[in-house]
Amino acid sequence: MRGLRIGTAAALAWATAAGAQTGDGRPGAALAVTGVHVVPMTADTVLRDHTVLVRDGRVTAVGPSAAVRVPAGTRVVDGRGKWLVPGLADMHTHLFSDDATPDSLAADELGVMVANGVTTARLMIGTPEHLALRRDVAAGRVLGPRLRVASPQLTGREAANARVVTTPEQARAAVAEAAAAGFDCVKLTSGLTLPAYEAIVDEAARRRIRVVGHVEDPVPLARALRKGQQLEHLDGYLEAALGRPSLTQGGVFRLDRWPTLDALEDRTLDSLAGATARAGAWIGPTLAVFNSAFGTGQDSAEVRARPDFVLWPAAPRALYLRAEARYWTAANAEVRTEARRRRYVAARNRLVKAIADSGGRILAGSDTPEWFHVYGFGLHRELQALVAAGLTPYQALAAATRAPAEYLGEAAEWGTIAAGRRADLVLLDGDPRADVRNTTRIAGVAVGGRWLPRAELEAMVAKATRRVGGGA
Helix, strand or coil, X not given: CCCCCCCHHHHHHHHHHHCCCCHHHCCCCCEEEEEXXXXXXXXXXXXXXXXXXXXXXXXEEEEXXXXXXXXXXXXXXXXXXXXXXXXXXXXXXXXXXXCCCCHHHHHHHHHHXXXXXXXXXXXXXXXXXXXXXXXHHHHCCXXXXXXXXXXXXXXXXXXXXXXXXXXXXXXXXXXXXXHHHCCCEEEECCCCCHXXXXXXXXXXXXXXXXXXXXXXXXXXXXXHHHHCXXXXXXXXXXXXXXXXXXXXXXXXXXXXXXXXXXXXXXXXXXXXXXXXXXXXXXXXXXXXXXXXXXXXXXXXXXXXXXXCHHHCCHHXXXXXXXXXXXXXXXXXXXXXXXXXXXXXHHHHHHHHHHHHHCCCXXXXXXXXXXXXXXXCHHHHHHXXXXXXXXXXXXXXXXXXXHHHHHHCCCCCCCCCCCCCCECCEEEECCCCCXXXXXXXXXXXXXXXXXXXXXXXXXXXXXXXXHHHHCCC
């Protein structure tokens, strides 16, 4: 991040100097961001030289600075020459502490998200510990983004944090348990039979809990669209376009699947995009991870230079380095040619652009930590990937602000900047509508009205680097 891109040694120095001081940025304190250019996300516009007032975690006023009186005792943040956007939402993320990393480090991981302007996050393979973490955030015991937690993955084969379902009866029971436990949605992954899938979506509809996640053979894309599933990763689209197995999920590792791209036609992709929009489906394409890991490739020096590389714990870092080395062998490149890899990226990008052009609904999600992208940092790369696919910066921003709030039925609460909305705000040093990369130039973040200046955000990243990644 340009706003937070500091070396590890400097970051640790910030941690020592800044500690955990919050001053009058405590929850409930009055806050005013003055003279700022507001990007309200209620429309594709900028409200120049405005003041935003906050009290008790809510925006109380947004108006021209000359007309807004700042009450006595209010903490004032000088926003001159800066831009204010709603807090960002990452609708597909995970934690290192989902697996072998201790659960005690989860709060540090959430701090990295907040430092990147993420004030709402959906954890996509949930655990009972995540439910406790969600309660702790809501109660103010942990500083982090507001959490939405998906169920443990419903899958047809053994996996981590999974509920294996192979029959309709098992599927219905798993949905009932997820709803009773308080998970926000049911997460689907791989290996589900069509009868199990049908039972999941029917039981979820009966219990009024959303179904999200993968679409893999033998479940047809058209069936998932018709059932109202929220789709992740563009799973199933290449298969639907080609009428045969292709590159969804593990298919990217199958060399025999890559030649299928030679028969792919743009008009078929466009037709599927139109069908998606007509179905009213919400799509989380997770372009940045998939496109870079399996299509364009990731330069080793560039990966190691990323500010989030040092956040990777040693074991998963070594695992991914080995996996990447196997993926990019010279022998594989004879089939997984540059032309086919470019076609893979182009097809995914075309689908996203065509879905948006058709009136479809896009959600920004990073699917981090994956393939050397870490939560928070990865969401900014996802916004950049959406723009690279042809969306405007405003459309990309909408996918990480107002669209997630609309999808969750919470548009009256957050996702835009207006009186009455929750005071989740990100102050930027550049105009994100002119260049979406400016979302990385973070000067400060408000989480439920609690103001966190850049020095404190840097300290949070430094602490997580030391505790989660070991700083190596």
